[in-house]
Amino acid sequence: MKTTEQEIGVGDYRFGFRDSTDNYTFKSRKGLDEEIVSQISEMKNEPEWMRDFRLDALESFFQKPLPTWGGDLSHMDFQDIYYYMKASEQQETSWDDVPDDIRKTYDRLGIPEAEKKYLVGVKAQYESEVVYGSLQEDLGKQGVIFTDTDSGLREHPDLFREYFGTIIPASDNKFAALNSAVWSGGSFIYVPPDVHIEFPLQAYVRINSENMGQFERTLIIVDEGASVHYVEGCTAPVYTSESLHSAVVEIVVKKGARCRYTTIQNWANNIYNLVTKRAVAYGDSLMEWVDGNLGSRLTMKYPAVYLMEPGARGETLSIAFANTGQHQDVGAKMVHCSPYTFSRIISKSISKGGGRASYRGLVKVNNDAKHCKSNVVCDALILDSQSRSDTYPHIEVAEDDVTMEHEASVSKIAEEQLFYLMSRGMSEAEASLMIVTGFIEPLVKELPMEYAVEMNRLIELQMEGSVG
Amino acid sequence: MLRCHKQSKCRIAVRCLTVEVSSGQVVFGVGRRRPVWVSRVQRITNILKIEELHVAVDGKPILKGVNLQIQHGEIHALMGPNGSGKSTLAYALVGHPKYEVTSGSVEIDGTNILELDANERARIGLFLAFQYPVTIPGVKVADFLRHAISNVRNPKRKEGESLIPMREFRKELRARMDELGLEAVFAHRYLNDGFSGGEKKRMEILQLAMLKPKFAILDETDRGLDSDALRVVSEGINQLAGPDMGVLIITHHKRLLEFNKPQFTHVMLAGRVVETGDTELAYELHAHGYSAVRERHPDAAAEEEEQVVASV
Numbered sequence: 001m002k003t004t005e006q007e008i009g010v011g012d013y014r015f016g017f018r019d020s021t022d023n024y025t026f027k028s029r030k031g032l033d034e035e036i037v038s039q040i041s042e043m044k045n046e047p048e049w050m051r052d053f054r055l056d057a058l059e060s061f062f063q064k065p066l067p068t069w070g071g072d073l074s075h076m077d078f079q080d081i082y083y084y085m086k087a088s089e090q091q092e093t094s095w096d097d098v099p100d101d102i103r104k105t106y107d108r109l110g111i112p113e114a115e116k117k118y119l120v121g122v123k124a125q126y127e128s129e130v131v132y133g134s135l136q137e138d139l140g141k142q143g144v145i146f147t148d149t150d151s152g153l154r155e156h157p158d159l160f161r162e163y164f165g166t167i168i169p170a171s172d173n174k175f176a177a178l179n180s181a182v183w184s185g186g187s188f189i190y191v192p193p194d195v196h197i198e199f200p201l202q203a204y205v206r207i208n209s210e211n212m213g214q215f216e217r218t219l220i221i222v223d224e225g226a227s228v229h230y231v232e233g234c235t236a237p238v239y240t241s242e243s244l245h246s247a248v249v250e251i252v253v254k255k256g257a258r259c260r261y262t263t264i265q266n267w268a269n270n271i272y273n274l275v276t277k278r279a280v281a282y283g284d285s286l287m288e289w290v291d292g293n294l295g296s297r298l299t300m301k302y303p304a305v306y307l308m309e310p311g312a313r314g315e316t317l318s319i320a321f322a323n324t325g326q327h328q329d330v331g332a333k334m335v336h337c338s339p340y341t342f343s344r345i346i347s348k349s350i351s352k353g354g355g356r357a358s359y360r361g362l363v364k365v366n367n368d369a370k371h372c373k374s375n376v377v378c379d380a381l382i383l384d385s386q387s388r389s390d391t392y393p394h395i396e397v398a399e400d401d402v403t404m405e406h407e408a409s410v411s412k413i414a415e416e417q418l419f420y421l422m423s424r425g426m427s428e429a430e431a432s433l434m435i436v437t438g439f440i441e442p443l444v445k446e447l448p449m450e451y452a453v454e455m456n457r458l459i460e461l462q463m464e465g466s467v468g
Numbered sequence: 469m470l471r472c473h474k475q476s477k478c479r480i481a482v483r484c485l486t487v488e489v490s491s492g493q494v495v496f497g498v499g500r501r502r503p504v505w506v507s508r509v510q511r512i513t514n515i516l517k518i519e520e521l522h523v524a525v526d527g528k529p530i531l532k533g534v535n536l537q538i539q540h541g542e543i544h545a546l547m548g549p550n551g552s553g554k555s556t557l558a559y560a561l562v563g564h565p566k567y568e569v570t571s572g573s574v575e576i577d578g579t580n581i582l583e584l585d586a587n588e589r590a591r592i593g594l595f596l597a598f599q600y601p602v603t604i605p606g607v608k609v610a611d612f613l614r615h616a617i618s619n620v621r622n623p624k625r626k627e628g629e630s631l632i633p634m635r636e637f638r639k640e641l642r643a644r645m646d647e648l649g650l651e652a653v654f655a656h657r658y659l660n661d662g663f664s665g666g667e668k669k670r671m672e673i674l675q676l677a678m679l680k681p682k683f684a685i686l687d688e689t690d691r692g693l694d695s696d697a698l699r700v701v702s703e704g705i706n707q708l709a710g711p712d713m714g715v716l717i718i719t720h721h722k723r724l725l726e727f728n729k730p731q732f733t734h735v736m737l738a739g740r741v742v743e744t745g746d747t748e749l750a751y752e753l754h755a756h757g758y759s760a761v762r763e764r765h766p767d768a769a770a771e772e773e774e775q776v777v778a779s780v
Contacts, residue, residue, distance in 0.1 A: 415566075421612070422563075422587040422590070423562050423563070423595075424587075424590055424616035425590040425617075425620040425623075426587055426619055427619075427627050428585075430615065430627035434604075434612070435604060438605055438658070439605065442606060
């Protein structure tokens with residue numbers, strides 16, 4: 001098997017290479033029906049309750065209409081997608097055992113090297129299944145579980161069943177239903193009470209095939225007083241027809257625990273990225289979503305935190321970069337279910353070359369949730385006159401005694417800023433990049449150093465050729 | 469899109485190339501096309517020469533034939549009532565796209581700088597300390613200065629190429645900041661973000677100190693400063709202005725000129741330099757205002773009147 005690089009349309013996208021699919025262990029036929037869903041469940045040797053869960057979810061998926069808000073989904077053809085593809089026989093614990101061409105892909109993405117340097121656990125998902133997994137030994141000894149979600153179901157059935165599908169029910173929305181029906185892969189994490197995982201656990205998600213649907217499912221449980229930082233990165237090759245990525249991420253953050261979930265997604269321009277992410281946060285806990293959205297044709301993603309008990313805090317920091325042909329419809333959702341809960345949303349978007357970036361956010365304060373505080377800041381930077389930015393903030397407050405702040409700003413790169421930097425010797429391209437880098441700096445400084453460097457580099461690539 | 473380089477509106481749509489062919493000869497070209505011979509470099513070096521400069525803003529003529537020459541080691545004061553064109557001259561010299569040069573020439577050591585973009589003018593040694601420096605959120609002072617210096621000290625540098633070494637840069641930055649009485653945390657603040665008026669002006673002077681231009685224009689750097697800040701800024705300029713720099717100070721005030729005694733004082737009225745004198749002229753204008761100048765130049769005064777009426 002050889003890795004071929006597509007010459008046309010790759011453009012600035014560095015991860016546009018692809019591998020041959022000839023040696024795949026299994027590839028479902030195209031389309032979606034009960035037979036396919038049952039086949040996936042059977043392939044995975046799942047217990048009956050999971051198969052039933054999938055079939056119920058499928059029905060729910062068929063019943064629900066496509067959302068009429070957000071991005072344009074009219075080109076989606078759900079019957080023209082492969083819902084399950086398995087590229088290798090089993091998950092490996094050594095990169096040497098991963099099939100050559102797949103390992104080479106991850107080498108090119110720099111994962112094994114990053115693992116040596118600063119990660120304490122890695123999962124590499126390729127198409128539908130996790131092909132490689134590792135976790136530092138001492139963490140395993142402390143009772144930390146970091147495995148793919150299929151293994152989670154097999155190896156920790158009780159813990160798994162207690163939480164799976166409880167935070168995002170299958171019927172939550174059309175794409176959560178789809179994921180619930182055909183999910184495969186993703187990460188299953190359990191951090192026992194008072195265990196602090198100092199360095200990030202990382203998952204790297206890769207789509208390789210055309211018309212592929214990837215539906216990973218992640219479940220993270222951070223027990224009382226524990227902490228974890230989970231990072232996911234995503235890429236895919238460039239094809240002429242679309243692929244679909246529709247993940248579900250459920251997180252439970254118990255009393256006094258902390259969880260940070262960082263995404264740096266850099267999808268190719270032909271990916272529909274429709275993701276449901278939600279966390280429930282209990283007393284005095286902290287849930288943080290750090291979300292960097294680059295690439296994809298359309299991303300619809302609104303990470304949510306349900307603040308369940310006093311002292312719970314939820315934060316979302318997100319950057320979206322909408323380049324030519326892209327629509328980033330992203331935001332956040334904070335639901336204050338209890339008094340004395342706090343939320344903060346910082347959203348930054350950049351649109352360029354005709355791209356469209358939308359902020360869509362909901363802050364909801366339930367009955368009796370007194371003394372809550374919420375602060376929302378969204379800033380949009382528009383780099384040229386063809387590009388577009390919209391803000392759709394929703395605030396629902398059922399209680400009087402709360403503090404809500406909302407600030408929004410939309411700016412163009414000011415001529416005066418550009419001129420100021422140029423009058424100090426910088427070229428226009430360098431000056432523009434400096435202004436954009438400055439714009440996202442409040443978010444980038446929240447990232448671990450390696451990811452901050454990567455994020456700045458990705459932005460630099462997006463900015464290339466913007467002056468001419 | 470191609471835009472003519474003769475227009476100061478042009479930014480970077482077409483890149484100017486300045487190629488030194490052999491000593492004494494400079495070639496200008498547009499893009500990578502056939503170079504056009506412009507001029508031989510004159511033997512007289514370190515001179516900023518402004519000849520018959522006409523500048524319009526939004527199609528409205530503001531400068532109507534300015535003539536001025538500044539040599540290294542000289543301090544010139546530029547005075548004149550509001551609206552006489554002092555700031556317009558400053559912006560036009562450094563290449564602000566809004567200021568359209570309609571005719572005339574500006575040369576530094578024989579190089580016609582009107583053909584150059586703002587960043588290229590900075591790289592050959594022209595500097596403007598802004599009256600109202602802009603805020604650039606998220607960009608740290610130190611990062612900004614390191615990029616600026618890397619370009620100005622290596623004029624052929626292209627974006628993405630290496631910056632000056634961090635250690636060297638830090639050492640130098642710290643030394644200049646000490647001289648200006650700036651605390652170390654200043655380097656890590658975002659550029660002009662939340663700076664007080666005095667801090668912004670000191671930031672401009674810090675840039676002047678780091679970039680060491682051949683010619684510096686200070687546009688009302690003393691404006692809005694309390695007397696302590698004014699002293700720090702004045703002393704800073706005094707330290708920096710030397711035999712290797714020509715300085716043009718635009719000011720209404722006396723203090724800055726007491727610290728930095730100008731050898732020449734120019735008075736602008738209605739878009740022209742109508743008088744040039746020595747230090748005494750500056751003091752006289754400061755003490756008695758511009759009525760005497762207007763009396764000596766009735767034509768320009770009448771024109772000034774017309775402009776005021778037209779703009780109301």
